[in-house]
Amino acid sequence: MSSPNIVSKFVAMAEQALSRGDAAAAARHVSDAAEASLELAISVGPGPDRDRLLAGADEYISTLEELLAQGAGGEGRGRVLDKPKERLADIAGMENVKAKLSEMVLPLRHPEVKDLYGIRAGGGILLYGPPGNGKTTLAKAIAGELGAAFFSLTGADIRSKWHGESEQNLRESFQAAKACPFAVMFLDDVDGILPQRGADQGADNRLVTQFLQEVGGFAESKNTLILLGATNNPWDVDPAVLRSCRFDHKIFVGLPDQPAREFLLRQQLGKAPLDAGVDLSPLSARLAGYTGSDITSIISAAKLVAATRFTQGGPPEVTAEDIEASLLTVPPSANSQLMARYEEYARSSRA
Ligand SMILES: Nc1ncnc2c1ncn2[C@@H]1O[C@H](COP(=O)(O)OP(=O)(O)OP(=O)(O)O)[C@@H](O)[C@H]1O
Ligand SMILES: [Mg+2]
Numbered sequence: 001m002s003s004p005n006i007v008s009k010f011v012a013m014a015e016q017a018l019s020r021g022d023a024a025a026a027a028r029h030v031s032d033a034a035e036a037s038l039e040l041a042i043s044v045g046p047g048p049d050r051d052r053l054l055a056g057a058d059e060y061i062s063t064l065e066e067l068l069a070q071g072a073g074g075e076g077r078g079r080v081l082d083k084p085k086e087r088l089a090d091i092a093g094m095e096n097v098k099a100k101l102s103e104m105v106l107p108l109r110h111p112e113v114k115d116l117y118g119i120r121a122g123g124g125i126l127l128y129g130p131p132g133n134g135k136t137t138l139a140k141a142i143a144g145e146l147g148a149a150f151f152s153l154t155g156a157d158i159r160s161k162w163h164g165e166s167e168q169n170l171r172e173s174f175q176a177a178k179a180c181p182f183a184v185m186f187l188d189d190v191d192g193i194l195p196q197r198g199a200d201q202g203a204d205n206r207l208v209t210q211f212l213q214e215v216g217g218f219a220e221s222k223n224t225l226i227l228l229g230a231t232n233n234p235w236d237v238d239p240a241v242l243r244s245c246r247f248d249h250k251i252f253v254g255l256p257d258q259p260a261r262e263f264l265l266r267q268q269l270g271k272a273p274l275d276a277g278v279d280l281s282p283l284s285a286r287l288a289g290y291t292g293s294d295i296t297s298i299i300s301a302a303k304l305v306a307a308t309r310f311t312q313g314g315p316p317e318v319t320a321e322d323i324e325a326s327l328l329t330v331p332p333s334a335n336s337q338l339m340a341r342y343e344e345y346a347r348s349s350r351a
Contacts, residue, residue: 007036007056014063018180021149026179027067034060063179070176084140084150090267091138092292093260097251100125101142104226108182124215124227126190126247128234128345130338132293135230135253139186142228149180155192158207167210174214182224190229191236208238215246235345242349252346255334261287261295268299272306275317283323289332301326 014029037057041050088098107114107121114120127135143150151173158169170193177183187193197205218225229247231237241247256264262284269280287295302322310316 030064084144086141092263122224124247125249126229129253132291143184148182148184152186187229191233264295273316275319
C-alpha cells in the first residue's frame, strides 16, 4: 500500500537521477511516482485529496512521456552526457569566468537571496578566444563541479541534411534540458551551430529561430539553465543569439598568463620525477605566447623522453634539457593577427 511519503521519495529519486544525467533511471522513478499516486487515489475515496492525487499522477505521466520522447527508454538520441570528471580546480586562470559563474549559481546555493533580491539562478556565458586555451575543458569542469546534467552540442550533433531535422534535434536537446531541475547546455563551436542569418540560408535561419524560441521558453520554466557557448569566431555568430538573456556575458579567454602557465606546467608534470635543475617559474615566464594546449604538448613530449630513457636503464627525472628539446619541436601557436581581431571585437561589441 502506497503512502504520500513514497510518492515524494520517488520524485526525489527521479530528480537526483536527472541531475546526474541518468534519464533512463529518472523515467523509471517518475513511472513509480505515477503508479503510487494512482494507488493512493483509489484508496482515499472521492474528494479533494483524490483529485489532487489524480492531478499529480497526470503530471508524472506527462513527464514520463516527455522523458521517453527524449530517448530515456533507451532508444533515440541520448544527449545527456555522463557527469564530466573535470573540476574547476583543474583549470588554469580564467578567474573572471569562475567569478561570473559563482554569481549565476548564488541563488541555488543560498535560496534566501532569491526572494530578498528577486534574482534567479542561471544565465548564459559565451567564451570566445583563440584555440587551445581551455574553453571546452572549462565548460566540462563547470558541469562536473555543479552536479548539473550536462548537455553538449556541436554542429555535427545538430545538423542534418533532412529538411527540418536540425531544428528538431535542437528542440529535443532543449526539451531534455528543461526536464532537469538544473542543467548546463554547452554549445561548442557555437558559430557552426548558430551562424549569422542570411537571405539564402534557410536551414541556418530556422536553426537560429528555433534556438531563440527555446531559450525564450526557459524564462518561464522553474528549472535552472546555464547556457555556455564557446567559439573561436564570435563575429560569425548570429547577433540576435548574442543579445541579453541568451549569452548575456561574453568573456574573452585569451592565452594563459604567467601564473596560469606555471600552474599548467605543474599540473602536466603531475607526479613525474623532476630534476633539481628544472626551475618552473622562469620557464613559465619564457612561455609567453604559448597556448594552454602548447604547454600540455611540451610537457607530454618531455615526459615521454624521460620515460623512454628510464626504461633503458637511465635516471627517471625529467630534466631541463628534455624540456628545452621539446620546446624546439612545439612553436607557440598564438597568432598576432588573430589576437588583434579579438581585441577589436571586444572593443566594438563592448564584450
Ligand atoms: N586554462 C586551461 N586550464 C586547464 N587546461 C587547459 C587550459 N588551457 C588549455 N588546457 C589544456 O589544453 C587542451 C586544449 O584545451 P581546450 O580543448 O579546452 O581548448 P579550447 O579553448 O576549447 O580550444 P578550441 O577553441 O580549439 O576548441 C586540453 O587538453 C586542456 O587540458
Ligand atoms: Mg574547444
